[in-house]
Amino acid sequence: MKPYKFSNFLSKSESGPGDGGRTGSWRVLRPVIDTTVCIPSKTGKPACFNCWLYCPDAVITKTIPPVIDYEYCKGCGICAQECPANAIEMQDESQFAPKEK
Amino acid sequence: MHMIESGNVAAATGVKLARANVIAAYPITPQTPLTEKLSEFVAAGELAAEYIPVESEHSAMAVCIAASSAGARAFTATSANGLLYMNEQLHWAAGARLPIVMCVANRGIGAPWTVWNDHQDTISQRDGGWIQIYANDHQQIIDSVIKAFYLAQTVSIPVMVCYDGYILSHTYMPFEKPDQDQVDAFLPPFTPENMLDPDRPYNFNTVTLPDVRPDIHGQTAPGYMEIRHCLHQDMRGSIQVLEEIDKKFQAAFGRGGHPFVEPYKCEDADHVVVCMGSLSYHFRDVIDLLSQEGLKIGVMGVQLYRPFPEKAIVEALYQKKSIMVFEKALSYGNQGALYADIKSALYPCENRPEMKNFILGLGGREIKTSILVETVRNAVKHTAASDDHPMWVGLKCQE
Numbered sequence A: 001m002k003p004y005k006f007s008n009f010l011s012k013s014e015s016g017p018g019d020g021g022r023t024g025s026w027r028v029l030r031p032v033i034d035t036t037v038c039i040p041s042k043t044g045k046p047a048c049f050n051c052w053l054y055c056p057d058a059v060i061t062k063t064i065p066p067v068i069d070y071e072y073c074k075g076c077g078i079c080a081q082e083c084p085a086n087a088i089e090m091q092d093e094s095q096f097a098p099k100e101k
Numbered sequence B: 001m002h003m004i005e006s007g008n009v010a011a012a013t014g015v016k017l018a019r020a021n022v023i024a025a026y027p028i029t030p031q032t033p034l035t036e037k038l039s040e041f042v043a044a045g046e047l048a049a050e051y052i053p054v055e056s057e058h059s060a061m062a063v064c065i066a067a068s069s070a071g072a073r074a075f076t077a078t079s080a081n082g083l084l085y086m087n088e089q090l091h092w093a094a095g096a097r098l099p100i101v102m103c104v105a106n107r108g109i110g111a112p113w114t115v116w117n118d119h120q121d122t123i124s125q126r127d128g129g130w131i132q133i134y135a136n137d138h139q140q141i142i143d144s145v146i147k148a149f150y151l152a153q154t155v156s157i158p159v160m161v162c163y164d165g166y167i168l169s170h171t172y173m174p175f176e177k178p179d180q181d182q183v184d185a186f187l188p189p190f191t192p193e194n195m196l197d198p199d200r201p202y203n204f205n206t207v208t209l210p211d212v213r214p215d216i217h218g219q220t221a222p223g224y225m226e227i228r229h230c231l232h233q234d235m236r237g238s239i240q241v242l243e244e245i246d247k248k249f250q251a252a253f254g255r256g257g258h259p260f261v262e263p264y265k266c267e268d269a270d271h272v273v274v275c276m277g278s279l280s281y282h283f284r285d286v287i288d289l290l291s292q293e294g295l296k297i298g299v300m301g302v303q304l305y306r307p308f309p310e311k312a313i314v315e316a317l318y319q320k321k322s323i324m325v326f327e328k329a330l331s332y333g334n335q336g337a338l339y340a341d342i343k344s345a346l347y348p349c350e351n352r353p354e355m356k357n358f359i360l361g362l363g364g365r366e367i368k369t370s371i372l373v374e375t376v377r378n379a380v381k382h383t384a385a386s387d388d389h390p391m392w393v394g395l396k397c398q399e
């Protein structure tokens, strides 16, 4: 049979930051971690990381402290909801926008 | 092995020989005996498949989509309103490029309620991205089902095998049942490149943005439009693949050789009748009778309807004086779908044949040979400019 390659184009993707495009631009609320409250940051022990586990876009690192990649964080607020220490506050994104001169 | 059985049993036998892994179906007249036969095969241990009884046709197709995504050879069957109830999932199966095979025992669409044969059910699914093959008799049903599995998995496009309800589904005819060994040698195993696999996790068919995007490796991933263009290209490419599969089938089983259209006495005919399904064999009697009257006429059955085999159709028809397209379906308010497709295929030809469109047999209205003879005889005589409004054959009263 002629080597015609069928079905090269599928809607197929792997989970990881950026898979849904530049989702950072969707954000109207920005999750900000208070490292004085965040459990691993406060204790220096690798514990909790609920935010890392629950983030649907996999944009929070499993590090001390956890770091959010705002390029792709879409601002859904799931991390803030799941944080057992209430260490994540959803803040108005507009205050971070560069001020027009 | 020689068998004398109904068309539904021919279809079920083909599915068994192709070793389908998952069958999910909801019974509907006139498809029911096909699914009953398959459940018997599974219950008796003759077919090592998962038979999943579902509560609707929509679920039947959803189960097939899931099974096919997991790498199983999936099959379902339906008719008429059952097919329409699947509609949303049918488009999904095609867009997701899943090689599901489905038999449709063609039946008219309600309202008003009907259980009898016409082609409106599958014709109304023409644009969903499924390959459509129309079988003319029991032998073609069983052979087409086996070839359909091969074609579907080669091109990653689902295939419908359509055959006339009652006229083929419930009548008994002799046919050859291929040996299991031969079918095993003919049909390659289904080993999809893309499937749900816990060891290689992927997301399939999630929200796909209007534009292309970089994936997580920085490669350009196609957008919705690229994926749909690919489906179209691959549909066009399947014409050649079907031809090659048919050749292989012919070499193995000695049957086939006309995967797109099946002409009868067309070679030096002036006039050609075009139709689909069992009607094209019924018309052979009409052609024989009219040939005896000295008319140079033939009939051509269209077996592959989507993708549309334009090249084969133009080659067969472009030098004819007139083409008469007889259809058991139409696009209401316009004309028959097959007629419109043939007309557009012939448009670029010089000396285009004159074309006429006839609608007949809707909701199982009896199609008598004598009426066909008279209709064709008159149509050939009156070569006045054809009007686009289809002529209705066999109407008994009009408002």
Ligand code: SF4
Binding pocket: A031, A054, A055, A056, A057, A058, A059, A060, A068, A072, A073, A074, A075, A076, A077, A078, A079, A080
């Ligand atoms: S808001 Fe939190 S959970 Fe949502 S995308 Fe951003 S980091 Fe992830």
Ligand code: SF4
Binding pocket: A033, A037, A038, A039, A040, A041, A047, A048, A049, A050, A051, A052, A066, A082, A083, A084, A085, A086, A087, A088
């Ligand atoms: S869920 Fe809250 S406490 Fe846990 S690691 Fe994330 S920010 Fe820290």
